[in-house]
Amino acid sequence: EAQVTQNPRYLITVTGKKLTVTCSQNMNHEYMSWYRQDPGLGLRQIYYSMNVEVTDKGDVPEGYKVSRKEKRNFPLILESPSPNQTSLYFCASSVLAGASYEQYFGPGTRLTVT
Amino acid sequence: GNSVTQMEGPVTLSEEAFLTINCTYTATGYPSLFWYVQYPGEGLQLLLKATKADDKGSNKGFEATYRKETTSFHLEKGSVQVSDSAVYFCALGSGSNYKLTFGKGTLLTVNP
Numbered sequence: 561e562a563q564v565t566q567n568p569r570y571l572i573t574v575t576g577k578k579l580t581v582t583c584s585q586n587m588n589h590e591y592m593s594w595y596r597q598d599p600g601l602g603l604r605q606i607y608y609s610m611n612v613e614v615t616d617k618g619d620v621p622e623g624y625k626v627s628r629k630e631k632r633n634f635p636l637i638l639e640s641p642s643p644n645q646t647s648l649y650f651c652a653s654s655v656l657a658g659a660s661y662e663q664y665f666g667p668g669t670r671l672t673v674t
Numbered sequence: 675g676n677s678v679t680q681m682e683g684p685v686t687l688s689e690e691a692f693l694t695i696n697c698t699y700t701a702t703g704y705p706s707l708f709w710y711v712q713y714p715g716e717g718l719q720l721l722l723k724a725t726k727a728d729d730k731g732s733n734k735g736f737e738a739t740y741r742k743e744t745t746s747f748h749l750e751k752g753s754v755q756v757s758d759s760a761v762y763f764c765a766l767g768s769g770s771n772y773k774l775t776f777g778k779g780t781l782l783t784v785n786p
Binding site: 564593600601602603604605608618650652658660661662663664665666667668 | 706710716717718719720723725763767773774776777778779
């Protein structure tokens, strides 16, 4: 089954404790991205990657890092989490379908930073 | 820059009612337009899309027409069901269309 998986699905942590949210896709997509979803703000892109070892900032990259060492994996790293990073996070991968790219989303990771 | 504005919710309807969720956009060039749906506790799923002016996207009884003259992509369904209760996001694909710019989402609740 074609899918994007994220782990963990739920995480409660404390300020300053480094954490990693994993993302993996089995569709051989080149493009992957991370979004955060906040009430009243919709989804905002954090980082994206166009291929292995190629990453770039999205709209809200502060406080986050990413890496793309393998095509299928795109982990999101919070080196020193703060309460304002409490949010719902989605990983997505994209494929060209006709004239546009379609994005496939993971199930989400709900992060709480106290 | 690119932006998407969709009607604020929440929207509450009775089963079999007609649904419209308005979406307008600002973009340079010729973007692709999408509607995504998020059911409770799940990620976003592509509902429908349109890639050029006057295209109509449709799926599961939902429709939206890409109107370049009014920069709009309103979502419609003739008869909603309780199972349609979800958050709906209008989105725009820009540049290489890798990146999506989302609206803030509209919560739809359909009562029996």
